[in-house]
Amino acid sequence: MSEPAAVIEVRELTKRYGTSRGVEDLTFEVSRGEAFGFLGPNGAGKTTTIRTLLDFIRPTSGSIRVFDMDPRREGVRVHQRIGYLPGELALYERMTGEAFLRSFAELRGGGRRGSDTWPRISDLADRLSLDLTRTIHELSHGNKQKVGLVQAFMHEPDLLILDEPTQGLDPLVQQTFYAMVAEERARGAAIFLSSHVMPEVERVCDRIGIIRDGQLVTVTDIGDLKAKALRRIEIHFDRPVSASAFSSLAGVKEAIAHGDSVLLSVEGPVDAVIKEAAAHDVVSLETREPSLEEAFLAFYEPHEDGERSE
């Protein structure tokens, strides 16, 4: 059986609710083996999109294909291949972690080709330091989230749909989570990760779609986004240097002289800046990798013309 290149194919998806905003005219694809980040503030429409992918809610218009199947008509076959972590995770509070995971493994008919998923469940639980003998209502929010993660990963799905996966996890466990995602990707699984915070997307994804007010603002490679982001450079000279020598250079958006230093915000290559700096005596040079957070925020700046210089 030949596999289509796209794991998720969303075309002109619109979902309107009675009163609340849904999503408007979304189009994007997630390829096989790709990690796609779906980024936007809370309430932008991320969960709405995910819930249409899983056929919990039906599109007002537009089309959705998952593994080249219609999630509505072939839901069982689609869901077989998906691991899903809900954004607002609710579990069966009176079950123990073990009973819950065993019964969900049974609902899924085991792992790949019906294999017993228990060894993998207990392995994942060990790595996340999750005690499966405790009743779920006794667990902290973070531990419940771990149960949800094990549930999503246990059957080695071809597509992981993770809605805000690291919420409630402490930093150490987040590292384990990133390692688990990396292993799934190495296995060939595609990842669809929604988040309102940049770092988890930055860690996991190749490509991101930024959603705002129900509309897809942009779909871009993480690399491109970083290239667009402003790099902060601080050059310390042996004597004060005028900022105006730098402010006219290609890519420089901002230049401020401060004592013996010049602080720069640069978009794209820093070549011109380095060459200009070389004309003076440089004591030290510090540059900070642009955080995607800043690039991300740039999309949410109110002015449309992209002017960022002051």
Add this chain to the structure above:
Amino acid sequence: MSALLKKTLRDQERAFLAWAIGLALMAGMYAAFYPSVRDSATDLQRYLDNLPEALKSLFGGDFTTPAGYLRSETFSALGPILFLVFAIGAGARAIAGEEEGRTLDLLLSAPIRRSHVIADKWISLVVTTLGLAVVLGLTITLIGPLFDLRIPVGDLAAACLMLFLLAVTFGTIALAIGCLTGRRGLANGIAGALATITYVLNVLATAERSIAPLRPLSPFRWYLEPDPLTTGVSATNVLVLLAITAIAYLGAWLTFERRDLRA
């Protein structure tokens, strides 16, 4: 047995045991009261004879025979109340309860059809209600003779069957309202109100000629008339209750299949 049905039944285990114990205690208590009620039946009968027609049909009956006593006490009053509360609660919880508890998204992310979820939840409702009917029947059969309450097993089974069917009917109605609205409280409330209204309708319609034509609309009309405790099972009654259940089930399926799940 499907994994979902197994899980659903396991979820209900504790609640079912509590109900079964409560029900057995109630039935045992009724059995224990039988001798004293029978012995004072002549006084009671005189009192009952003076009641208005509607109330007579409600409480009336022959308290001097086991069949009459069980009909008036167990199968006309507390029995239906307990069974309906149980079945309506289970029906409302089945889909709407999971939806309000936000576990339904997770459940449906597994490779299971919505229709399959409804079916397994409904089967679980039927199995547990049947279990309670068996507990009731067994308690009366085993405890009754200790208090002179003896009744042919077939007749008692017929009455338990009708009580079971009545409860499943209203339980399925609650399931359907839950499937339509996704609201557990609403499903409980509407199904409970329907039960109350149709119960009152059935009682009043025996006395009040103007509403008598409406009486067949009440599921209670098809429950104890003709009296299963003396005449056994009526096929018509069974079929009518099953038909109402089937319509409610179809409604549950069609509405749940089509609508968006609540966030």
